[in-house]
Amino acid sequence: MIVGEQKPLAEIKNIVAPYSKILILGCGTCVKTCFAGGEDEVATLASALRLSMKKDGREIKIDELTVERQCEDEFLRQAASNISGSEAVLSLACGAGVQMVADRFKKTPALPGVNTTFIGILEKQGLFTEKCLGCGDCVLDRFAGICPVTCCSKKLLNGPCGGSQNGKCEVNSDIECAWQNIIDRYKALGQMDRLTAYYPARDWRNSSAGGLRKLVREDHVI
Amino acid sequence: MSIPEQIKFKPKITVFHCFNAFSDPSLVSNGNFEVKSVKMACSSLTREVFLLRAFESGADAVVVLVCPVGQCDYLQGNIRAARRVARMKKLVDEIGIDGKRLNIYNVTRGDKSAVAEIIQKTVSDLAVLGPNPAA
Ligand code: SF4
Ligand code: SF4
Numbered sequence: 001m002i003v004g005e006q007k008p009l010a011e012i013k014n015i016v017a018p019y020s021k022i023l024i025l026g027c028g029t030c031v032k033t034c035f036a037g038g039e040d041e042v043a044t045l046a047s048a049l050r051l052s053m054k055k056d057g058r059e060i061k062i063d064e065l066t067v068e069r070q071c072e073d074e075f076l077r078q079a080a081s082n083i084s085g086s087e088a089v090l091s092l093a094c095g096a097g098v099q100m101v102a103d104r105f106k107k108t109p110a111l112p113g114v115n116t117t118f119i120g121i122l123e124k125q126g127l128f129t130e131k132c133l134g135c136g137d138c139v140l141d142r143f144a145g146i147c148p149v150t151c152c153s154k155k156l157l158n159g160p161c162g163g164s165q166n167g168k169c170e171v172n173s174d175i176e177c178a179w180q181n182i183i184d185r186y187k188a189l190g191q192m193d194r195l196t197a198y199y200p201a202r203d204w205r206n207s208s209a210g211g212l213r214k215l216v217r218e219d220h221v222i
Numbered sequence: 223m224s225i226p227e228q229i230k231f232k233p234k235i236t237v238f239h240c241f242n243a244f245s246d247p248s249l250v251s252n253g254n255f256e257v258k259s260v261k262m263a264c265s266s267l268t269r270e271v272f273l274l275r276a277f278e279s280g281a282d283a284v285v286v287l288v289c290p291v292g293q294c295d296y297l298q299g300n301i302r303a304a305r306r307v308a309r310m311k312k313l314v315d316e317i318g319i320d321g322k323r324l325n326i327y328n329v330t331r332g333d334k335s336a337v338a339e340i341i342q343k344t345v346s347d348l349a350v351l352g353p354n355p356a357a
Contacts, residue, residue: 009317040271047271047275048274048316048317050278051277051317051319055317055355055356
């Protein structure tokens with residue numbers, strides 16, 4: 001899922017300052033799961049903003065709505081009348097959702113209420129960890145299902161580096177050494193011979209280094 | 223404890239409580255302050271937005287009463303409530319109306335005098351904090 005975190009209230013207040021009637025638009029998929037932008041977060045933020053504005057002697061009208069996914073027309077369409085009735089939309093989706101709103105509703109400013117952070121997993125309740133950078137050429141088959149591109153601080157395909165200590169990364173001792181984990185898992189899978197394989201430099205043009213990416217599925221284009 | 227002299231307003235206190243923790247906090251109201259009670263089937267139902275909406279509805283302080291740790295009928299309701307209240311206290315600070323207006327207490331079941339003390343402490347605190355500036 002896309003993991004994000006709601007921006008601090010003071011920043012959100014600045015972002016919405018020019019408007020007196022806004023829609024807070026939540027997204028019911030990724031950002032709901034990480035407690036940044038689902039129905040509950042929309043309601044809590046709306047209440048916090050109303051209180052804070054009132055304390056400052058300002059009135060703000062806030063409409064609240066959450067659609068299943070802001071990154072799909074099918075769902076975003078359901079917000080059309082709420083959007084047209086507002087001076088601006090404060091989107092609590094990831095950056096993709098905010099841009100979808102901006103693109104589909106050209107006359108209404110689309111404002112971000114969430115810092116989009118990473119693609120990750122729900123490690124355990126309340127803990128989300130980064131797992132994928134969306135590099136466009138997945139190599140997990142070669143690294144025992146652990147991504148060196150994301151999880152190794154130096155993105156080494158031929159690791160480990162010399163700095164790993166007690167299973168921790170030398171860049172930050174709070175981070176597990178990805179290469180230690182890869183080796184442990186090679187052992188568990190009986191694949192230690194893979195450690196001697198050499199992986200040549202990758203072609204990063206499939207990643208964001210090659211400019212804006214696009215995926216076309218001809219079989220779905222009409 | 224008597225009501226401090228300097229109180230110039232009639233404080234409104236909203237009390238969210240697990241009905242296992244206490245049956246009816248309005249019992250300790252003495253006429254100089256207003257207590258609104260919101261019963262919950264378990265303190266795990268303490269939702270962040272409800273705490274803020276209590277302030278929007280004019281509460282000067284919000285109190286959450288939960289069972290002592292280890293005594294929640296549903297295991298962790300009181301622990302979850304404490305985490306959420308801690309987070310909301312910070313947000314109430316950010317809102318600018320002072321996180322000290324929001325507090326959570328563990329109360330032994332049926333301990334009316336403990337609840338009365340909590341309410342009196344809240345009234346005393348409000349004498350310093352004053353009315354909710356966003357009410
Ligand atoms: S808009 Fe972003 S957060 Fe919402 S479903 Fe799409 S990718 Fe996930
Ligand atoms: S190799 Fe690329 S696509 Fe695969 S998990 Fe790592 S970053 Fe993601």
